[in-house]
Amino acid sequence: MVSQETLEKVKKMLLEEKAKILRKLEKNMEEMDNNRDRQAVGDDADNAVAMEMENLMNALSGMEVARLRQIEDALRRIEEGTYGYCKECGEPIEEGRLLAKPFATLCISCKEAQERKKY
Numbered sequence: 001m002v003s004q005e006t007l008e009k010v011k012k013m014l015l016e017e018k019a020k021i022l023r024k025l026e027k028n029m030e031e032m033d034n035n036r037d038r039q040a041v042g043d044d045a046d047n048a049v050a051m052e053m054e055n056l057m058n059a060l061s062g063m064e065v066a067r068l069r070q071i072e073d074a075l076r077r078i079e080e081g082t083y084g085y086c087k088e089c090g091e092p093i094e095e096g097r098l099l100a101k102p103f104a105t106l107c108i109s110c111k112e113a114q115e116r117k118k119y
């Protein structure tokens with residue numbers, strides 16, 4: 001069972017992380033708008049810039065979107081009361097591990113087993 005204190009701490013960390021990512025995405029959007037305004041000359045140039053920006057956004061948001069999804073998932077599990085239990089074995093995840101890695105969904109032994117399988 002995860003203590004209320006740890007849950008509160010983790011929730012705060014998750015919300016802060018979420019706000020940080022959203023701010024960053026907003027900034028990227030603004031920069032994209034600025035670039036578009038500056039470089040809007042002719043259709044060809046326009047398309048090239050649009051393509052480049054799209055690639056950039058995809059690369060950035062791919063990572064960011066994945067992180068946001070993890071955050072939403074963890075927040076949902078906190079609400080549901082299933083947060084802090086290993087997805088594999090159902091045992092409680094060590095609180096120290098949760099505080100270091102709030103998105104952890106596996107306990108250390110399952111995580112290690114998974115990594116052994118991977119390599």
Ligand SMILES: [Zn+2]
Nearest residue numbers: 086089107110
């Ligand atoms: Zn486990």
